[in-house]
Amino acid sequence: MLKDTKYSVLINIGFDPKEIQIYLALLELGEGSILEISKRSKVNRASIYYIIEGMKQKGYVSHLKKNSGYVYMPTDPASLLSRQKSRIQDFEKTVPELNRLMSQNEKHTFVRFFEGIAGVKILYADTLSAKTEILSYANSREIRDHWIDYDAEYVAKRIAKKIKLRGIAADDEYGRQVQNGDKKSYRETRLINSKKLKFRDEINIYDDKIAMASFGDDVFGVIIESKALTETQRSIFEMAWEFSSQ
Template identity: 45%
Template sequence: MDLEDVLTDLGLTDKEARVYLSTLELGPSPASDIALRSKLNRVSSYDILEKLIQKGFVSTYTHQKVKFFAGTDPDLIRSDYRQKYLNLKSALPDLRRLHGKTSHPKVRYYEGIDSIKKIYLDTLTAKTEILNYADSKSIRDHWPNYDKEYVRQRVKKKIYLRGISPRDEHGEAVVAANSKNYREIRLVNPGEFSFANEINIYDDKVGIISFGKEEVLGMLIESQEIADTQRAIFMMAWEFAGYNLRT
């Protein structure tokens, strides 16, 4: 497995993974050297290094008025993640009790593309197929590495997706890659059916994402009744989209 993929599975972005690997290869180094090795500009590298410090992947010190950055020993990171896993495991009984206390729908709200990614991450836990309405262009405009960071992970986990999208050049490109990306997308006339939001239906959840001009917002609704209703509505739309293909 590619080292960058391993690190992105741990929650790092592509650039964070690249910078962390550079710190391991170089040893303690100034930000300028790390930027050069990572093929990023110095300002971006410095910002990423600060984020990696917060996440525990990098440490820093100053020598002769020069700030040096050093990658954390991978064994220490493994120990840290193991401790977090053990903490979560010990807390599971209490978390499950809290989870089962309410019968009304659970709704979580998200704001900004980095926060919205948590909805997509949650779909990767799906035990059912994912039913999806989406504008193929919108998500990729806001998340250029969407196919690499999300679609690849969904395919790896063998989570099948059926989707309905506008028939445009972006939708056609997605359909062309249906088979290799473990999905079936049907296209509809964008003049009749526009998609201002993306909706993902799976398990007992419905994820709704709005790609606005000013901001990206989303919510994740957890309710078996709501998910089943949305699933039934999707199936009607799916049959209609299939009829369009035949006529």
């Protein structure tokens, strides 16, 4: 398991499989010649010359002339971590500008698909970034049947972030239970006759996004990011809100 973890982490930060074998071998050796690295890593000696040049350019290894040849040393993992943190910080500084460029085009539309309850949880996590209130059509029972800790894992986080939610739900046992908890949940719920409101899905409208989660036989979710579509759905919600009971 530890080996799998090390490999997956190094892959995620940019190593390829052969580079990982060489890097881990060097960590164990401390330093080594091409021959020593080949023996420890099980990578063909002829291939190492080419691979290790690329690793030097990426900053994964360094080298030192010793006696009649060169020895290679791995970059300290802490240095690699520091470099990754620096890159993340640089990217975070750039995100507002990238978002500004994206927002200039009102016609852009992005669609993301999420599979299974694990995917749907990622979808809900996106709603926690909402800068506007969340407008929601919800089947209060379905979400909690599929996500047992929904209130603790999601609702509590939304409350902590003080993201207000206005929701329309079926007037049934679950809907009334949710409505009774509105005051402490930073939420306002209105109920509609459960015979007229028949759906197993949930729709959340926020920012310029529409997040839809389906809890039928196949659990999946979709986020559509479109200013035009979101404005339309927001208007439809407001009409439904006006005619729903308080």
